[in-house]
Amino acid sequence: MQVNQAKSQFVAVASIAAELSAVMEVAKEISLAAANAKAIAFRAGEKAKGFQPITDFINELAKDTIELVNNINEYAFHLYRLTVNEQRMTEACKRFEKVEQLAAGARYADSLTTSLQEVRLRTQLCHREFILQVSELLIKLADVMHPARAARVIAANSRIEASQAGEYLQSLQAVAESVDNAAQIINDKVHKCRSALTIINVAE
């Protein structure tokens, strides 16, 4: 792992953690919007009959997103640990090679060979696992896009149903807007996560 590669790896993993944290907040906002919508729809009674089942969908989407993000967070944390380990082992390889050079002629110089070989091997294994985890994380991030897309469709339906709700029109339209905005934000954040991952040089 070169110095620049290590830096970009650390930055990418930290960016993902930051974006995921933002996604989590937005998902919680959707959940709150769903509760709000449910209360309005209840008050509106017959006028918002078509809106009531939509609120349940919104809530389900928020829950799914939160669960997925929790799961992805574990991947991101694992990636961070792998990055730290790989960086430490790369540093160890470098220092051991320096020892070999300085200890030339020392009586027990050869005794370091096994440790050096093992660290090299562990570094390679760590890097391979990192690449594997990045691939899996990209798939998981794609999964988060599904509820976000569904939320946008639901937001469109919500607008239609809101238009039938008489004096509750504005309140319900505000809920639809809120869900739509939240879905858009999640979409953008997930795209940023994917971009952060793709800039990591995962070539062996």
Next chain:
Amino acid sequence: MRMTKIYEGAYQWIMLGRDVHKPEKIIDTNQYMVRTANRCLLIDPGGIELFAPMLAAVLHHAPVEEITDLFASHQDPDIISSLGLWDQALPNAKLHAAALWEGFLRHFGCETIEYVPIPDHGGVINLGAIELQIIPAHYLHASANFHVYDPHAKILMSGDVGAALEAPGMPVFVENFDMHIEKMRYFHQRWMPSNQAKRAWIDRVRKLDIDILAPQHGRMFKGDDVKRFLDWFEALQVGIAV
């Protein structure tokens, strides 16, 4: 790295330091090695920058599999920030360090090496052929701080107590105590926070039979200079920054 044998009997004490390749801006340190027939203890093995010359020097005396014990007097980076590298290099080693510092020292990386926590009252390091005593030196300067005493070789490795900061390449032993005083004064007054802790340490150490007092920076004291140092340190007011 310069290696100086300071005790030779059934086992050896070797002081390692005065590395000519040391980066200019990092503090100069003394490391110590106790080598028995089949074990090796490294006392305050040093900072990360020193790891390569340090291990290269040790390999003249012991193979990595026989470096079985590390000791850290306290948690400072010049003492033990190399821990993560030793952790990768040594297949079967223990780190003897304060219980209080365990959660801190593990930040340097300590997965292979077994952490042996030292309680506040001290303990021993058993190397088979020899048993070394771990002497409490709390607040001199770190809140949990220990020194290593070898009753057979009559050597006290005294951590930062007795340290002096000098230009590179200074001799390994104090040659003129009076002239050495000014090299140690500010260091002890500023780094040692407690007169009470200092007195407790002096009371404890005066009971030990010491031929060589071996600090982690600067020159070692031998013979009558050990008593001279204890007398001087006893009279010194420390903790001057407040």
